[in-house]
Amino acid sequence: MKKTNDLKGYCRADGTHWYWNDKEVAVIDERTSEIEWCCRTCTLPDEIVQAVRERKPKHNGKWIVEAKRIDHSVTQGEILITINGHAVVTFADEKYLKDGIYVSSFSDEDLGSLVVSAFWHPYDGIYHLSDWAKKIFNPKADGKRIPNPSLYVETPVGKLHAYPAIDPDYPGIYIDLERDGKRAGAPLLLLDFSHTEFPECKNPEMAEKGVLVCRCWQDVRQEDYKEKDRTVFTGYDEFFAAQPDEPEEAE
Numbered sequence: 188m189k190k191t192n193d194l195k196g197y198c199r200a201d202g203t204h205w206y207w208n209d210k211e212v213a214v215i216d217e218r219t220s221e222i223e224w225c226c227r228t229c230t231l232p233d234e235i236v237q238a239v240r241e242r243k244p245k246h247n248g249k250w251i252v253e254a255k256r257i258d259h260s261v262t263q264g265e266i267l268i269t270i271n272g273h274a275v276v277t278f279a280d281e282k283y284l285k286d287g288i289y290v291s292s293f294s295d296e297d298l299g300s301l302v303v304s305a306f307w308h309p310y311d312g313i314y315h316l317s318d319w320a321k322k323i324f325n326p327k328a329d330g331k332r333i334p335n336p337s338l339y340v341e342t343p344v345g346k347l348h349a350y351p352a353i354d355p356d357y358p359g360i361y362i363d364l365e366r367d368g369k370r371a372g373a374p375l376l377l378l379d380f381s382h383t384e385f386p387e388c389k390n391p392e393m394a395e396k397g398v399l400v401c402r403c404w405q406d407v408r409q410e411d412y413k414e415k416d417r418t419v420f421t422g423y424d425e426f427f428a429a430q431p432d433e434p435e436e437a438e
Contacts, residue, residue: 194238203217212226215242243271243272250270254299254301254302255268261282273319274319276316
């Protein structure tokens, strides 16, 4: 049985050339991690093929997501989604006849939708299809909690900064609404993008969709909220003008 230690690599300008028993079997591009096989992989032992693939450079913090076309016949094929060369999921490609030739059911522009489906499949909650991708992106997760993102959204009345609540007494997602260096905070669960026709919404497009409607500008627990406390600000300029300026940080 041939040993994988017989595999030797030589760095050259176009990549690393790998030889097995004095026979060149593959060239690996060190920049893109692409493998160019110099012979049919079916003529090589499986352990040699796997050994070559394992020698692809691994870039920390960098992931290459690819959608590769694989032809099984003139009319049948599949689309393989890989991350850093690791197979994640495949999609059947039923080819159809067009202008006398069989073409893929997925155009190049449609391949992105398959990548999205590999991460967020409608049945992911049942089959956990995205687990393959998660293991590649975060192999040392070990059940650790993934940090929640913070969101910044431009609204007609200022910049909305949304972030998850930390205090268990204040459940939900909290926001800071910032404008002209002044900031006001409130739980997002007390905010509502309702359809309104108030004139203070300066952007005509946003006026059609609705402006920011606030029930309360102070942090309150959900059980403390009462419908009678609902208020709608009709004068954002006056409200922010009344807010104190934030102190500048000392150098």
